[in-house]
Amino acid sequence: MPGAWTLVWSELRAAVAAALDAAGFATPERLARLDFAIPRDPSHGDWTTNFCMLVAKEAGQSPRAIADAIVKHFPADHPMIGAVEVAGAGFLNFRYRDSFTASLPARILAAGEAFGRSDFGAGEKIIVEFVSANPTGPMNIVSARAAAVGAAIVSVLNAAGWQAASEFYVNDAGNQVDLLGASLKARFRARIGEDGTLPEGGYQGEYLATLAAELPEAEARAALASDDAAWWRAQALERMIAWQQRDLARYGVTFDRWFRESELHLSGAVDETKRALDQRGVTYLSVKPLGVSEAAQARVDSEEGASAGDAPATWLKTHDQGDDMDRVIVRADGRPTYLLPDIAYHRDKRDRGFRRAINLWGPDHHAYVTTLTSALKALGLEDDFLKVQIVQYVKLMQGDEEVKMSKRLGQFETLADLVEEVGSDCARFFFLQLSSNAHLKFDMEKAKERSDKNPAFYVQYAHARCCSLARKGAERGLTAETGDSAPLTAAEEVALVRKLSTFPEVVRGAAAAREPHRVPTYLMELSAELHRYYHNCPVLKAEPAVARHRLRVHDAARQVLSNGLALMGVSAPERLDREEEAEA
RNA sequence: GCGCCCGUAGCUCAAUGGAUAGAGCGUCAGCCUCCGGAGCUGAAGGUUACAGGUUCGAUUCCUGUCGGGCGCACCA
Numbered sequence: 001m002p003g004a005w006t007l008v009w010s011e012l013r014a015a016v017a018a019a020l021d022a023a024g025f026a027t028p029e030r031l032a033r034l035d036f037a038i039p040r041d042p043s044h045g046d047w048t049t050n051f052c053m054l055v056a057k058e059a060g061q062s063p064r065a066i067a068d069a070i071v072k073h074f075p076a077d078h079p080m081i082g083a084v085e086v087a088g089a090g091f092l093n094f095r096y097r098d099s100f101t102a103s104l105p106a107r108i109l110a111a112g113e114a115f116g117r118s119d120f121g122a123g124e125k126i127i128v129e130f131v132s133a134n135p136t137g138p139m140n141i142v143s144a145r146a147a148a149v150g151a152a153i154v155s156v157l158n159a160a161g162w163q164a165a166s167e168f169y170v171n172d173a174g175n176q177v178d179l180l181g182a183s184l185k186a187r188f189r190a191r192i193g194e195d196g197t198l199p200e201g202g203y204q205g206e207y208l209a210t211l212a213a214e215l216p217e218a219e220a221r222a223a224l225a226s227d228d229a230a231w232w233r234a235q236a237l238e239r240m241i242a243w244q245q246r247d248l249a250r251y252g253v254t255f256d257r258w259f260r261e262s263e264l265h266l267s268g269a270v271d272e273t274k275r276a277l278d279q280r281g282v283t284y285l286s287v288k289p290l291g292v293s294e295a296a297q298a299r300v301d302s303e304e305g306a307s308a309g310d311a312p313a314t315w316l317k318t319h320d321q322g323d324d325m326d327r328v329i330v331r332a333d334g335r336p337t338y339l340l341p342d343i344a345y346h347r348d349k350r351d352r353g354f355r356r357a358i359n360l361w362g363p364d365h366h367a368y369v370t371t372l373t374s375a376l377k378a379l380g381l382e383d384d385f386l387k388v389q390i391v392q393y394v395k396l397m398q399g400d401e402e403v404k405m406s407k408r409l410g411q412f413e414t415l416a417d418l419v420e421e422v423g424s425d426c427a428r429f430f431f432l433q434l435s436s437n438a439h440l441k442f443d444m445e446k447a448k449e450r451s452d453k454n455p456a457f458y459v460q461y462a463h464a465r466c467c468s469l470a471r472k473g474a475e476r477g478l479t480a481e482t483g484d485s486a487p488l489t490a491a492e493e494v495a496l497v498r499k500l501s502t503f504p505e506v507v508r509g510a511a512a513a514r515e516p517h518r519v520p521t522y523l524m525e526l527s528a529e530l531h532r533y534y535h536n537c538p539v540l541k542a543e544p545a546v547a548r549h550r551l552r553v554h555d556a557a558r559q560v561l562s563n564g565l566a567l568m569g570v571s572a573p574e575r576l577d578r579e580e581e582a583e584a
Numbered sequence: 585g586c587g588c589c590c591g592u593a594g595c596u597c598a599a600u601g602g603a604u605a606g607a608g609c610g611u612c613a614g615c616c617u618c619c620g621g622a623g624c625u626g627a628a629g630g631u632u633a634c635a636g637g638u639u640c641g642a643u644u645c646c647u648g649u650c651g652g653g654c655g656c657a658c659c660a
Binding site for chain 2: 038041216329335342365368458518524539
């Protein structure tokens with residue numbers, strides 16, 4: 001199958017494992033440590049492994065002796081690898097055959113949009129929950145970061161062979177939604193000239209006035225007359241969710257499912273979860289927690305406010321599972337705390353067949369990570385079922401000044417503002433460049449500049465340049481080479497093609513580590529290689545055979561840039577309008 | 585007080601425990617009779633906060649110190 005691309009990593013691993021077996025050196029423990037990486041320095045080959053050094057001590061042999069054994073049993077006629085060398089302290093370096101390297105552009109183009117995809121994840125079902133902002137206001141800039149990162153994680157997982165689904169959890173069951181409804185009601189009253197005083201702790205944002213203006217007036221007046229709190233609640237909730245969905249859609253982020261907390265209450269899943277916990281014997285009735293770490297004990301003793309009088313609540317034994325103290329799941333008055341539906345929600349995820357769950361949370365919830373994972377262990381889910389990743393704050397800067405955000409005060413930079421001012425391509429590229437658990441300073445002034453200071457353009461420009469070259473070539477009757485490839489000669493060409501070939505490995509690594517920022521990092525490096533090649537190896541001015549060969553290399557680069565940007569949710573335009581021309 | 589995250593070039597940030605720690609921006613010096621100069625080439629810029637430890641090897645893992653951020657409710 002000409003379109004198929006097999007991970008070189010997999011091929012290499014199989015070949016070396018076979019060599020180890022032939023040498024009588026293979027054990028399951030050793031094979032588990034067999035991994036390959038792409039060396040930074042090209043002089044170290046196309047692939048390298050540190051395996052020999054890792055197992056030398058345990059095997060009682062020198063790294064070199066092990067390396068020699070592998071070299072001896074490695075197939076001399078391997079279709080990809082032409083040379084295996086022992087280097088340094090015991091590295092084993094692998095080099096592609098020239099014929100294989102030369103065939104790479106054609107292979108990449110044959111794979112097309114599928115280049116970069118692999119079956120590494122073996123179809124494991126995984127659910128990625130992100131943003132999950134409360135439906136009490138428009139999307140803010142932290143949600144924008146989480147949305148970009150979450151969507152990219154889903155993309156790279158699916159590309160690398162997992163079956164990943166995206167989900168947005170809507171907290172629509174809490175009293176905050178009641179408060180939101182009451183706030184909307186006040187805004188409506190203000191609009192029709194009545195007393196529009198907001199309720200205690202109500203939401204002050206202007207967006208509620210906007211929503212109030214959109215309400216069907218007759219219905220709203222009727223709800224006001226009959227004091228129908230449920231109507232206000234439902235109106236506020238549904239309109240707020242629709243707003244969030246609209247903002248996210250404009251940003252290019254959609255979810256496979258918007259899961260509502262209320263579903264869990266209505267279906268009885270919350271009660272069922274409570275019973276399941278009771279049956280496992282991990283709950284108890286008490287006024288104070290029984291399982292408490294030493295450090296938390298002082299807090300329990302000092303805070304009388306924590307308990308509602310002397311009535312006993314239902315506690316969950318999370319302390320046994322690593323939490324610093326047990327947690328209440330049902331209050332003394334019989335209402336569940338937020339923890340119980342959260343447990344029910346993750347139980348539901350597992351029941352839907354997901355083997356793993358990834359949650360992206362804001363840093364204000366990081367203390368809750370241990371509590372929830374402990375609770376899920378108490379429920380009996382696999383220890384590695386839930387993995388919470390913290391997406392750190394975005395510090396929004398206007399030049400040197402920090403812009404403070406507060407949803408309740410209605411003072412924040414929204415996702416919609418960001419998309420309008422910066423564009424979703426720049427915003428998403430910007431967010432994805434950084435590892436998600438690092439703090440991020442987002443300078444609006446700088447991001448707004450449509451100039452060479454904006455890194456997103458660098459990659460898009462590289463793509464547009466490839467497209468332009470193909471167009472110009474076609475005008476002159478030059479099309480990309482097909483069939484067998486001429487050998488690669490120029491150093492810039494070898495470097496570029498080598499870089500192109502590593503894309504599937506980058507995607508695999510990004511998916512396995514759930515680190516989508518590796519993709520833009522790679523695309524920046526690739527673009528630099530491409531620009532170097534372009535400057536040093538003229539295409540259309542070369543003799544036709546060379547020109548057609550270089551056109552194919554550029555086309556392969558275009559394909560990889562396009563595939564990479566697609567994973568990021570960033571567009572790959574075939575042309576970029578130039579600012580100078582636009583102004584002229 | 586306890587816990588989590590972070591500390592890498594002037595700034596923003598990279599670097600599955602690997603070989604000489606890299607980009608972008610900024611600064612300085614060059615490159616358009618030429619396929620898109622939103623580009624390329626070169627220079628300067630580092631005790632990876634500090635001190636120990638683990639090992640063939642540490643920016644990466646462990647302990648401590650310092651500095652910054654965040655969190656510690658029968659709120660979500």
